[in-house]
Amino acid sequence: MSINQVRIALFEQDLQKAFSIEHLQIEDESHLHAGHAGAASGGGHFKLTIVAPEFKGLNLVARHRAVYAALNRHIPIEIHALTIHAMAPGEAAN
Template sequence: MSINQERIALFQEDLAKAFAIKKLLIEDESHLHAGHAGAASGGGHFKLSIVAPEFEGMNSVARHRAIYAALNRHIPKEIHALTISALTPEEAGL
């Protein structure tokens, strides 16, 4: 298991503590940013797609803040950059 696969497993655990996840996909996009100044620090670039009922009634900024709060212990050491898609089950058609 690569270092970023281990990180993703930890991210999934922390997100599961904060949200009743209906769907979750975390992709490692670090290879797309090789040579980038932030990548040199060891932090990875990740793309996160999450569907959870807790996002109901929240705008996108509030959703992102909730995700950052859940992953706080990983920022900035393990997570240098994070692209987020956060939907309610209804928005995701679930």
């Protein structure tokens, strides 16, 4: 298991503590940023898609803040960059 697979498992645990998750996908995109200054620090680049009822009625900024709050212990050491797609149930594209 790679270091980023271990990290993803920890991210999932923290997100499950913070949200009633209906769908969660975390992709490691670190390989796309090889050679980037941030990648040299050891932090990974991840793409997160999450569907949870807690996002209902929240704007984009509030949703991102909630995700960052749930993952704050991993930033900036394990997470250098994070792309977030946070949706309430019923908002997810089919």
